[in-house]
Amino acid sequence: MDQKLAGKTALVTGASSGQGAAEASLFAQAGARVILSDIADEAGEAQAQAIRDGGGEAQYRHLDVASEDEWANVIDGIATDFGALNILVNNAGVPLRGGSVTNTKLEDWNRLLSINLTGPFLGIRTAAPLIRDSGGGAIVNTGSIAGLTGHFATAYSTSKWGIRGITKSAAMELVDWNIRVNAVHPGLVHTPLVEESVDFVQALADQTPMERGASSEEIAKVVLFLACDDSGYITGHDIAVDGGFTDIGGYWRVLKQVMAQPDQNI
Numbered sequence: 711m712d713q714k715l716a717g718k719t720a721l722v723t724g725a726s727s728g729q730g731a732a733e734a735s736l737f738a739q740a741g742a743r744v745i746l747s748d749i750a751d752e753a754g755e756a757q758a759q760a761i762r763d764g765g766g767e768a769q770y771r772h773l774d775v776a777s778e779d780e781w782a783n784v785i786d787g788i789a790t791d792f793g794a795l796n797i798l799v800n801n802a803g804v805p806l807r808g809g810s811v812t813n814t815k816l817e818d819w820n821r822l823l824s825i826n827l828t829g830p831f832l833g834i835r836t837a838a839p840l841i842r843d844s845g846g847g848a849i850v851n852t853g854s855i856a857g858l859t860g861h862f863a864t865a866y867s868t869s870k871w872g873i874r875g876i877t878k879s880a881a882m883e884l885v886d887w888n889i890r891v892n893a894v895h896p897g898l899v900h901t902p903l904v905e906e907s908v909d910f911v912q913a914l915a916d917q918t919p920m921e922r923g924a925s926s927e928e929i930a931k932v933v934l935f936l937a938c939d940d941s942g943y944i945t946g947h948d949i950a951v952d953g954g955f956t957d958i959g960g961y962w963r964v965l966k967q968v969m970a971q972p973d974q975n976i
């Protein structure tokens with residue numbers, strides 16, 4: 711494949727599983743030196759080994775994205791060991807099942823926001839100076855369609871709407887450091903994050919114009935686009951990767967319902 715990230719060093723959070731693992735693998739195929747990070751150490755080491763077995767350059771490092779100290783350790787380590795960082799993907803995230811506004815406990819709210827929103831904040835704040843000193847680069851944040859439309863899981867949705875805010879403010883502040891900051895907003899993606907929510911997965915696939923969920927690899931390709939020079943004139947942008955759910959989903963459902971009538975009167 712095209713070596714779009716040749717000579718680049720990239721850090722991906724939440725890379726032991728799902729989309730983060732796919733992004734790390736695709737980045738390595740595109741020529742990057744990839745640092746995978748996560749709290750699931752065994753799975754992360756295995757992902758890094760699989761990339762090395764395939765001829766790519768990869769290392770695993772433990773990083774709880776909610777920890778300021780761990781961010782400092784990992785970024786210091788990258789500066790010492792590699793002397794540069796060009797790309798940061800803030801991908802790590804957790805759901806909160808059944809988290810409606812009236813039954814969300816404060817400790818669950820705080821925990822989710824500390825991972826899904828404070829994590830990317832700490833990541834951008836800690837990594838940006840090294841990316842600047844490396845000549846600039848790109849940061850890609852992982853939001854969700856739950857941050858593009860109203861959603862029923864309050865803490866999760868709030869964290870993903872927050873991703874849009876920090877993406878835009880960081881893009882504005884870091885443009886002079888030659889750092890682009892964008893966000894990808896996946897719809898349904900078949901990963902462990904949603905595998906227990908069987909009814910939700912089926913309903914969301916049914917309500918998506920493409921009538922299916924995405925693979926992690928489909929999301930990774932868009933993240934690669936945002937991380938490499940192909941998107942060199944794009945910053946502060948939200949990209950939905952959702953099979954049409956947010957942009958055409960409302961009227962698609964209306965059209966589908968009308969077309970199902972015997973005498974369509976549209």
Ligand SMILES: NC(=O)c1ccc[n+]([C@@H]2O[C@H](COP(=O)([O-])OP(=O)(O)OC[C@H]3O[C@@H](n4cnc5c(N)ncnc54)[C@H](O)[C@@H]3O)[C@@H](O)[C@H]2O)c1
Binds near residue numbers: 723728730775802901
């Ligand atoms: N799967 C979907 O349908 C979907 C849809 C929209 C957005 N997303 C978002 O995509 C991102 C990736 O999720 P996924 O679907 O690949 O799920 P996943 O569960 O497969 O992967 C998430 C990874 O994050 C790691 N993680 C959890 N807490 C962490 C922490 N404190 N520090 C570091 N790593 C931590 C997990 O160990 C796991 O490896 C998340 O931000 C999620 O909110 C997922």
